[in-house]
Amino acid sequence: MTAPTLRxxxxxxxxxxxxxxxxxxxxxxxxxxxxxxxxxxxxxGSGKSVTARIVLGLLQQVRSARISGLVxxxxxxxxxxxxxxxxxxxxxxxxxxxxxxxxxxxxxxxIGVQFHEVLRRRDPRLKxxxxxxxxxxxxxxxxxxxxxxxxDSYSFQLSGGMNQRVMIAMALANEPSLLLADEPGTALxxxxxxxxxxxxxxxxxxxxxxVLFISHNLGVVREFADRVYVIYKGRIVEHGPADSLFEDPxxxxxxxxxxAVPRLTGGGIxxxxxVSEAYxxxxxxxxxxxEPEGAA
Amino acid sequence: xxxxxxxxxxxxxxxxxVLIGVSMLIFxxxxxxxxxxxxxxxxxxxxAEQVENLRERLHLNEPLPVQYGHFVADLARGDLGISLxxxxxxxxxxxxxxPATLELIFVAGLMMIVxxxxxxxxSARYRHTWADNTIRMVSLLGVSAPAFVWAVIxxxxxxxxxxxxxxxxxxxxxxxxxxITGFLLVDTLVAGNLRAFGSAVSHIVLPAFALALSGxxxxxxxxxxxxxxxxxxxxxxxxxxxxxxxxxxxxxxxxRPSMIPSMTIIGLDFAAMLGNxxxxxxxxxxxxxxxxxxxxxxxxxxxxxxxxxxxxxxxxLIVNIIVDLITAYINPRIRHSQRA
Amino acid sequence: MQRTLYILLxxxxxxxxxxxxxIVVFSAIFADFIAPFPAHRGAVVDFANFNRAPEWPxxxxxxxxxxxxxxxxxxxxxxxxxxxxxxxxxxxxxxxTIGLLAGYLGGWTEYVLMRLTDVFLxxxxxxxxxxxxxxxxxxxxxxxxxxxxMWWPWYTRLVYNITRSEKEEGYVxxxxxxxxxxxxxxxxxxxxxxxxxxxTKMTLDLGFxxxxxxxxxxxxxxxxxxxxxxxSMVAEGATYLPDSxxxxxxxxxxxxxxxxxxxxxxxxxxxxxxxxx
Numbered sequence: 066m067t068a069p070t071l072r073x074x075x076x077x078x079x080x081x082x083x084x085x086x087x088x089x090x091x092x093x094x095x096x097x098x099x100x101x102x103x104x105x106x107x108x109x110g111s112g113k114s115v116t117a118r119i120v121l122g123l124l125q126q127v128r129s130a131r132i133s134g135l136v137x138x139x140x141x142x143x144x145x146x147x148x149x150x151x152x153x154x155x156x157x158x159x160x161x162x163x164x165x166x167x168x169x170x171x172x173x174x175x176i177g178v179q180f181h182e183v184l185r186r187r188d189p190r191l192k193x194x195x196x197x198x199x200x201x202x203x204x205x206x207x208x209x210x211x212x213x214x215x216x217d218s219y220s221f222q223l224s225g226g227m228n229q230r231v232m233i234a235m236a237l238a239n240e241p242s243l244l245l246a247d248e249p250g251t252a253l254x255x256x257x258x259x260x261x262x263x264x265x266x267x268x269x270x271x272x273x274x275x276v277l278f279i280s281h282n283l284g285v286v287r288e289f290a291d292r293v294y295v296i297y298k299g300r301i302v303e304h305g306p307a308d309s310l311f312e313d314p315x316x317x318x319x320x321x322x323x324x325a326v327p328r329l330t331g332g333g334i335x336x337x338x339x340v341s342e343a344y345x346x347x348x349x350x351x352x353x354x355x356e357p358e359g360a361a
Numbered sequence: 362x363x364x365x366x367x368x369x370x371x372x373x374x375x376x377x378x379v380l381i382g383v384s385m386l387i388f389x390x391x392x393x394x395x396x397x398x399x400x401x402x403x404x405x406x407x408x409a410e411q412v413e414n415l416r417e418r419l420h421l422n423e424p425l426p427v428q429y430g431h432f433v434a435d436l437a438r439g440d441l442g443i444s445l446x447x448x449x450x451x452x453x454x455x456x457x458x459x460p461a462t463l464e465l466i467f468v469a470g471l472m473m474i475v476x477x478x479x480x481x482x483x484s485a486r487y488r489h490t491w492a493d494n495t496i497r498m499v500s501l502l503g504v505s506a507p508a509f510v511w512a513v514i515x516x517x518x519x520x521x522x523x524x525x526x527x528x529x530x531x532x533x534x535x536x537x538x539x540x541i542t543g544f545l546l547v548d549t550l551v552a553g554n555l556r557a558f559g560s561a562v563s564h565i566v567l568p569a570f571a572l573a574l575s576g577x578x579x580x581x582x583x584x585x586x587x588x589x590x591x592x593x594x595x596x597x598x599x600x601x602x603x604x605x606x607x608x609x610x611x612x613x614x615x616x617r618p619s620m621i622p623s624m625t626i627i628g629l630d631f632a633a634m635l636g637n638x639x640x641x642x643x644x645x646x647x648x649x650x651x652x653x654x655x656x657x658x659x660x661x662x663x664x665x666x667x668x669x670x671x672x673x674x675x676x677x678l679i680v681n682i683i684v685d686l687i688t689a690y691i692n693p694r695i696r697h698s699q700r701a
Numbered sequence: 702m703q704r705t706l707y708i709l710l711x712x713x714x715x716x717x718x719x720x721x722x723x724i725v726v727f728s729a730i731f732a733d734f735i736a737p738f739p740a741h742r743g744a745v746v747d748f749a750n751f752n753r754a755p756e757w758p759x760x761x762x763x764x765x766x767x768x769x770x771x772x773x774x775x776x777x778x779x780x781x782x783x784x785x786x787x788x789x790x791x792x793x794x795x796x797x798t799i800g801l802l803a804g805y806l807g808g809w810t811e812y813v814l815m816r817l818t819d820v821f822l823x824x825x826x827x828x829x830x831x832x833x834x835x836x837x838x839x840x841x842x843x844x845x846x847x848x849x850x851m852w853w854p855w856y857t858r859l860v861y862n863i864t865r866s867e868k869e870e871g872y873v874x875x876x877x878x879x880x881x882x883x884x885x886x887x888x889x890x891x892x893x894x895x896x897x898x899x900x901t902k903m904t905l906d907l908g909f910x911x912x913x914x915x916x917x918x919x920x921x922x923x924x925x926x927x928x929x930x931x932x933s934m935v936a937e938g939a940t941y942l943p944d945s946x947x948x949x950x951x952x953x954x955x956x957x958x959x960x961x962x963x964x965x966x967x968x969x970x971x972x973x974x975x976x977x978x
Contacts, residue, residue: 083707121602155604169595173618173693183603219693375816382820390832498714501968505908505961507916510953513939521943629822636827640916644939655920658835670832674823
């Protein structure tokens, strides 16, 4: 068996603050196999987003961050790479989709110019005209009806849903093997979010892209993910295939999370008021979902 | 009409309105001068009849709005009246002194942009490092003293203590250069007189730098803070997530958007320079408009005060229109706005 | 509070700023006890000791009529600080209110108010103050008036720009949708978002008011002799460069020290406000 696209083992993260170190991740382990869509579910502040940023190598640049543990991308330990080599992976082998598409696009350049920059990550000598053609194709893939108009627009001239599609198209333009999606489209309204997510699912299926899908929205996760990790206060508390986990949540925290899913709207942030001792119960792993041992 | 042209037209119209406002403001300030300007102009020995004649000629006996009407009518003919002190048309005095001031401000403004913006960008790019701290300290020192203090310090250090630059004036006396534009840096080159050009350059370095210092500090500080703020925007993280080189992120993703809020203030800094030129010209005996203006204010020379302030304000409005156009160029929100 | 102290103490430059501001303010308040020659703040003449280079007991030397420069600097601080405080207390509320009104209400209100502001901003600050001072009698009160007249538009422009962008933000729309009054939206929703910028500008401006006031008196248009003033001291001494350098250098450095101190503290405050967000 080939190495999983991503393997994280005993990852710990702390931030140095004036009153000592604040621990954010207490040793989490997870993996994503090729073409697999894996969701990391938890409340805000549980450590979901920082995990994605460590995988990308962005948090490593923050001076107050203390990181330990293993992060392996396609069998390669990211810690052994230089900052330069890590930067080389970003935008080519892995890419990311952010929460608010409109503010994640640069307001002083057109979509076309930004697309050109993204495409040049893989192909540095790419000419604008050629980039435009490829970008137009990529935009057509995310069901944007008139790509040329969009390429000449600025992000503030487009709707949130349109910008989200642009982001998806950009993220997949260089055929990355890993896509990190951090609460994609949470800033959008529910129908638009559902549409763009369906689009994203079809595309990653087609390209066999591995996805780390970060969300607090169980409804969305159920539709999108093959496998789910539930994270609570920097610890993974339950892990299993999406079907089995949703039908048979075993960890007290997961159960609480499920009860809190707003059934009618499907969106919105689950609101778990009480902190229960039981939430700190040990990790529950569903059948056939153990972490791969050692370097593959 | 393109949005930028429409913006330009709109700015020209508002500038005219503002200029009319300025003329009203400065006109009313000048007319509430205590004491009789005619008496001041003629001196204590003039007879009551002479004074009355002059009052009549200057329309001083009529109500303020009527006086303003006369003033505007004259202004439309390019006539700002006679200076009560030099006895020459104010427009001619201004035309004589303005180029020296413009030259000084232009060189200082150039220094501000060429030195200040890169310093600020560097500071933001390497924020919270020793380089950043050093630049911040130096730019803070720059803005912490008025131009005349810098002028005195620079003069002591680089004209007296280390006699590298001349002490005062615009050019050494031995050089005679035909006046074409009034800008010595240009005229000497046109005349092909390189030694005169060198002399003009060495004369302008200290005054321009003294004038520019606070602008440099201001521009660096502003650029830094706006750029640091821009660094917190999601699109910077996105750029980092796509692995763009830090230099490229600094230039294209952080610097350029952060220039949009900076440009307005840089325009206002230019205004400050037009005023601060008064201080620097006084120290370096620079024969410019500012000295003429201060003398006019001290002598309560009405027409000269109004003329000088109006001229400086018009200059400032022109600078601001240019700044707005540059802002429009770098800010697509304005360029593509339907309301612009 | 603990955090505030930590941030201030961690940064040696903000400590230096606090120290400088403390020295300036302390010496201004207790000038009568600190100054070696309190009488020298007025029109005293001591021709036996005129134009002396720095030596004990005249640590900064004496001026052209034999007055102790150190004493006069301390009393000049007192007057500058008073002037700065009064100017800001008057100018800031005016400028902020106009900026909020223009930015939020839009339409004709915006047009008229912003053109009015533009009129004031189109005259370089120093030139405007000079014109006013040239017309009025040069007294301390008129000096404050002149500097106030040039100061408020800067706050108008600042608040106007922030208001215009904040107006489009979700929280403002939300307040409008639930039927909040315009006054509420302006002063309770938008204004708090302007406060960090306003505060930063104010602390920095305390120094700048001192700077501008000294510039006015440097040109002979500010506080008049025999009242001690840093600007006029530099102006008087400038003709005696380079020999009697102490006449200009010490008053000049005094301006630098005071303004630098306020700027350092202003920067530290800004960092604090930024860290709180």
